Amino acid sequence: MYKIVRNSFFLAAALGFASCKNGSIFKKKPEKSDVTGWNYNDKNQGGYYVFKAKDVKTGPGLVFVQGGTFTMGATEEDVMGDWNNVPRRVTVNSFFIDKTEVANVHYREYLHWLNNVFSDPQYEAVVRGAYPDTLVWRSELAYNEPYVEFYFRHPSYNYYPVVGVTWKQAHDFCIWRTDRVNENELVNAGYQNKNVIKQEMNGGGQDNFNSKSYLMGEYEGIPGKPKKNPLLDAQGRPRTKVQFEDGIMFPDYRLPTEAEWEYAALGLILENPKPRKSEKKRGEELVANKQIYSWKNEGYDNLRATKRGTWQGAFLANFKRGNGDYMGTPGGLNDRSAIPAPVTSFFPNGFGLYNMSGNVSEWVADVYRAQTNMEADDMNPYRGNVFSKVDMSGGQGNLRDSIGRIKTVPENDSSLTERRNYQHAYAINYLDGDSLSKVYYGYGVTTLVSDKSRVIKGGSWMDMPYWLSPGARRFVEEDQSSSGLGFRCAMSHFGPTEGTSSKLQNGNFFPKKRQKR
Incomplete structure (x- = not known):
């Protein structure tokens, strides 16, 4: 033995x-x-290190939305006569989007960070510029002062959607969120020392973590000592500086495009069979009998009841039923909310997203034009591009602005003359407001549309049902806000379009066959 x-x-x-x-x-x-x-x-x-292909992880607060084709635009008669949402078939690639609207408590977390990092008086304008406008609740002929004072700050409203936020403020929130998620990811993995957060929150000012600054070598922070470090340099030595191709950091949080938002709001995934396991069936396109709102027509086809169900008669969204009717009568309240409701209230749609119809309208990334649906590309349509590059005028080591972000400038059109895919950096008014289109907008004279007009979607607690349809679209100037307007974030998805599993692949693959000789 x-x-x-x-x-x-x-x-x-x-x-x-x-x-x-x-x-x-x-x-x-x-x-x-x-x-x-x-x-x-x-x-x-040569020491060229290639990490095994892997999918992007789902970031905090996000839900994966499998891309596909759909008919973007109106689902019923255009009773407003706008002709700004003419139906058109488009495709969007897979992406992530927030399960809920951004809530007051989330935005207060953002302000808490700003107040601590930019505590120096020189940054006062930066901090004050991020605060939501609580005066949006005021009206000359209504008593809404309690909402002015308490809606954003009182803990009773922690998980109610933040309102009074401009498009620019929502855009900046997305940048901040990207940086905090990536910073936390690096700290947890050991590539940044946990003390870097304490240093940052103690009046760090310009020297705060920014994802692009870190990746470009403009921000070092406090390097950590990861216990298990697979990262090596060309000589095979361990390195603690993470690169984007290492697959550790997340892509940018951002506002969703109008096409992404509308596609996610329809939530058509429930109508399609699961892929791979049953290839005998194919997902129905669902472009002919498209639902009007963001919830599935369970037992109801918008004309008549087709079967008995618990949802019949229930309000599935927070909206204004009619003039003066915001929540019904005592003992029989309909949507049970006179103002915005908590972000997880009402029933989620097919993708598990809450309040894509009603509660608050939401900012999307696009600049508004009435005819964009017919002009934009049919793959990932979007209007609002201003193509930029890093401002290298200060030289390496001086690429950050006063708040720590990489400085950018629009590309010079003179350097784009040889390109075939685009020739102008400023593409916001392309084919609708530029010399090619021969259309010119006299803002404030003949129209209220300008290059600062941003699309809003979804309808709100103060809107009639028409505006709850995902295809309905309106606009607000990007520097304005409202008590019925909030936002949610999105993120691009890299990898297989069908899901976030590493076992999935793009494209169809077939068994290899030997060729006869």
Whole structure:
């Protein structure tokens, strides 16, 4: 018995030595480049390290939305006569979007960070410029002063949607959220020391973590010492500076495009069979009989009841039923909310998203034009591009602005003359307000549409049902706000369009067949 144990011990030791020497018990064949034949992840052949392909993780607060084709625009008669949402088939790629609208408590967290990081008086304008306008609740002929004082600050309203926020403020919130999520990811993984957050919150000012500044080497922070570090430099030495291609950091949080928002609001995924396991069925396109609102027509086809169900007669959104009727009568309240309701109230749609119809209208990224639906690309349509580049005028090491973000400037049109896909950096008014279209907007004279007009979607607690349809669209100037207007964030998805599993792939793959010779 002793000999068996002793021999087993020596065998284990020998295997352990082989494991330490070669990196594994059985020497693994190195992955080679298909174009050069050089080894990847080999310091003796250039040290080009390639991490195994993996999908983007779902960021905090987000829900994955599988992309696809849909008919964007009106779902019923255009009773407003706007002709600004003519139906058109488009495709959006997969993306992430917030499960709920951004709530008061989330926005107060943002202000808490700003007040601590930019506590120096020189940043007073930065901090004050982020505060929501609580005066949006006021009206000359209504008593709404309690909402002015308490809606944003009182804990009773913690998880009610933040309102009084301009498009620019919502855009800046998304940048802040990107940085905080990525900073936390690096700290948790050990690539940044946890004390960097304390240093930042103690009046860090310009020297705060910004994702782009970090990736461009303009921000170092306090490097950490990760316990298990797979990151190596060209010489095979461990490195603590993370690169985006390492797959550790998240893409940017941002406002969703109008097409993304509308697609997510329809939540048509429930109508489609699950992929892969049953290829005998194909998902129905659902473009002919499209639902009017963001919830599935469960037992109701918008004309008549088709089967009995618990939802019949229930209000599935927070909206204004009619003039003077915001929540019904005592003992029989309909939507049970006179003002915005908590962000997780009412029933989620097919993607699990709350309040895509009603509660508060929401900012989206797009600049408003009435005819954009017919002009924009049919893949990821969007109006609002201003193509920019990093401002290198200050030289390396001086690329950040006063609040720590990378400075950018619009591309010079003179450098784009040889390009075929675009020739102007400023594309907001492309084919609708520029010399090519021969359309000119006399803002304040003949129209209220300008290059600062941003699309809002979804309808609010103060709107009639027409505006709750995902296809309905209006606009507000990007520097204005309202008591019925909030927002939610989105994030681009990289990887397989069907989901976030590493087992999924883009494209169809078939068994390889041997060719007859």
